[in-house]
Amino acid sequence: MSRYAYVAGRYLPQAEAAVPIEDRGYQFADGVYEVIAVEDGRLIDAGPHLKRLDRSLNELRIPRPMGDRALGIVLRRVVALNRVRRGMVYLQISRGVAPRDHAFPREVQPQLVVTAKRLTLQPPHLVEAGVRVVTIPDLRWARCDIKSIALLPNVMGKQAAREAGAYEAWQIDRDGNVTEGTSSNAWIVTAGGSLVTRPAGNEILNGITRTVVLELVRELGLAFEQRAFSTAEALAAREAFLTSTTSHVLAVTRIDDMPVGDGVPGAFTKALRQRYLAHLAAGSGR
Ligand SMILES: Cc1ncc(COP(=O)(O)O)c(C=O)c1O
Numbered sequence: 525m526s527r528y529a530y531v532a533g534r535y536l537p538q539a540e541a542a543v544p545i546e547d548r549g550y551q552f553a554d555g556v557y558e559v560i561a562v563e564d565g566r567l568i569d570a571g572p573h574l575k576r577l578d579r580s581l582n583e584l585r586i587p588r589p590m591g592d593r594a595l596g597i598v599l600r601r602v603v604a605l606n607r608v609r610r611g612m613v614y615l616q617i618s619r620g621v622a623p624r625d626h627a628f629p630r631e632v633q634p635q636l637v638v639t640a641k642r643l644t645l646q647p648p649h650l651v652e653a654g655v656r657v658v659t660i661p662d663l664r665w666a667r668c669d670i671k672s673i674a675l676l677p678n679v680m681g682k683q684a685a686r687e688a689g690a691y692e693a694w695q696i697d698r699d700g701n702v703t704e705g706t707s708s709n710a711w712i713v714t715a716g717g718s719l720v721t722r723p724a725g726n727e728i729l730n731g732i733t734r735t736v737v738l739e740l741v742r743e744l745g746l747a748f749e750q751r752a753f754s755t756a757e758a759l760a761a762r763e764a765f766l767t768s769t770t771s772h773v774l775a776v777t778r779i780d781d782m783p784v785g786d787g788v789p790g791a792f793t794k795a796l797r798q799r800y801l802a803h804l805a806a807g808s809g810r
Pocket residue numbers: 559678704705706707708709728729730731732733734767768769770
């Protein structure tokens with residue numbers, strides 16, 4: 525089955541869909557994106573994703589190409605054209621096409637591109653055994669809160685993980701603290717049983733999965749702290765896990781080849797994962 529994309533106002537077979545070479549996304553990484561999960565053909569947490577998209581656009585002063593309603597129609601149409609029941613929809617908005625010049629063009633026509641693809645749930649062995657992460661220096665800029673398409677350090681980091689046979693790389697700031705993964709947020713459960721994740725500031729992307737998990741944690745009445753934690757603290761933790769739209773809640777059982785806790789997914793992580801999967805199954809229309 526051929527895949528379809530939305531580009532420059534048209535729905536096209538992906539093989540025919542293209543953006544001009546002077547698109548500022550292509551030349552300057554001057555754009556933002558979102559990845560929204562699809563479950564049973566429905567968009568999950570579309571509201572918070574579109575709110576974060578607005579925030580990213582505002583921070584970069586990129587005008588919005590269309591309102592929420594029209595954007596929702598485009599996203600759903602691309603999901604339907606690609607017959608995605610479970611998977612993800614990807615949307616990217618660049619500052620548009622203009623003769624190459626670093627400063628903003630006088631007239632900006634933002635360029636929206638939307639694609640969608642099917643995904644299966646994570647392989648059971650990853651869920652059962654948990655995943656390995658490696659630590660790498662965080663080389664990114666000072667506005668990681670913006671979901672920008674400038675992802676070179678994330679790309680290099682994920683490749684370093686791949687080459688080390690790990691699932692993800694946790695980025696470490698100058699103080700020796702974990703910021704986040706290259707495409708996920710990082711969490712630990714301390715020996716004392718408290719859940720810890722870094723507060724949403726400029727150093728991390730405030731994951732939508734992260735905010736949903738924090739709500740679930742509140743509902744469950746569990747203790748949590750939003751503060752930075754070091755690699756040493758993560759290694760001394762009882763449990764560790766990562767969260768993202770496509771990985772959900774996934775146990776981290778080894779960091780730099782050393783076990784976390786007993787080296788197997790812990791009870792806290794498993795319970796949160798189940799709660800999160802129930803949230804997906806309910807197809808939250810927030
Ligand atoms: C750097 C980074 N942190 C965290 C996340 C997790 O965000 P979300 O839960 O919204 O998928 C992502 C997702 O792509 C990411 O790229």
